[in-house]
Amino acid sequence: MKCPICDYSETKVIDSRVVSDGLSIRRRRECLKCGFRFSTYEEMEILDLIVVKRDGHKELYSRDKLISGLRKATEKRPVNDDQFKRLVNLIERDIQAKRQSEIESRDIGRIVMRQLKKVDKVAYIRFASVYSDFELQDLSAELNKLLKPTK
Numbered sequence: 001m002k003c004p005i006c007d008y009s010e011t012k013v014i015d016s017r018v019v020s021d022g023l024s025i026r027r028r029r030e031c032l033k034c035g036f037r038f039s040t041y042e043e044m045e046i047l048d049l050i051v052v053k054r055d056g057h058k059e060l061y062s063r064d065k066l067i068s069g070l071r072k073a074t075e076k077r078p079v080n081d082d083q084f085k086r087l088v089n090l091i092e093r094d095i096q097a098k099r100q101s102e103i104e105s106r107d108i109g110r111i112v113m114r115q116l117k118k119v120d121k122v123a124y125i126r127f128a129s130v131y132s133d134f135e136l137q138d139l140s141a142e143l144n145k146l147l148k149p150t151k
Contacts, residue, residue, distance in 0.1 A: 013029055014028045015028040066091065073126045094114075109132075128142060
């Protein structure tokens, strides 16, 4: 890790703590040349995962695509940055838990919907309506499920 002040490439870790989401680590570092202290964050990264799309073509998993879809779904919703980061991390954890080198895009969509439903029901409906290509009756049925009082 390079120092952001002097660009020296050697730093030492002074302190490591699990971030409140439990899915990333905050490291406090000190530059060995100039002594500047700064923080870095370490998160899980999904490597070499192939996503099989609906039409059968395959592409590498992209965290950016996941984030983009979630940003659209949560736009103008009361989801703060910490909740958003936690949501992304939980989705990626669930993807990793499958322990597969290939995953179908519909499986990722189901994971996203399951986690998104816990965070914000409107964002869930937004995502599901695009992902599932809801017809009006399907949308109505899904809304009724959400509005049903839980016992």
